[in-house]
Amino acid sequence: MWQYAVKTAISAVLIVLVAEASKRSTLAGGLLASLPLVSYLGIIWLYVDERNTQQIADLSWSILWLVLPSLLFFVALPLLLKRWPFVPSMAAATAIMLAGYGAMTWALRRFGWS
Numbered sequence: 324m325w326q327y328a329v330k331t332a333i334s335a336v337l338i339v340l341v342a343e344a345s346k347r348s349t350l351a352g353g354l355l356a357s358l359p360l361v362s363y364l365g366i367i368w369l370y371v372d373e374r375n376t377q378q379i380a381d382l383s384w385s386i387l388w389l390v391l392p393s394l395l396f397f398v399a400l401p402l403l404l405k406r407w408p409f410v411p412s413m414a415a416a417t418a419i420m421l422a423g424y425g426a427m428t429w430a431l432r433r434f435g436w437s
Contacts, residue, residue, distance in 0.1 A: 326372075341356045366379055366382060391427060396420035399420070403415050403416055
């Protein structure tokens with residue numbers, strides 16, 4: 324149980340750091356947010372829990388392919404914000420990203436990636 328508390332605390336601290344850094348500098352916030360912290364922590368927690376390096380390697384490949392559709396969000400959002408208010412822009416950018424995830428997961432399954 325204590326492991327879940329530690330994982331949650333570390334994850335929460337990182338989210339707060341990104342939010343606070345972004346208030347001072349969008350570049351600093353962007354730098355922190357662009358680091359693959361969730362992936363990095365997920366890999367560490369998986370290793371601590373399972374000690375299965377093949378599972379970690381498979382996860383790393385999955386992350387690589389699934390980062391690509393997430394980039395759609397960051398392309399769409401600034402373009403949408405030029406024309407729409409924040410909430411509709413976020414919703415549309417999220418929908419575009421989710422469509423990208425759907426297409427990528429379909430393609431990966433089609434080519435035998437589970």
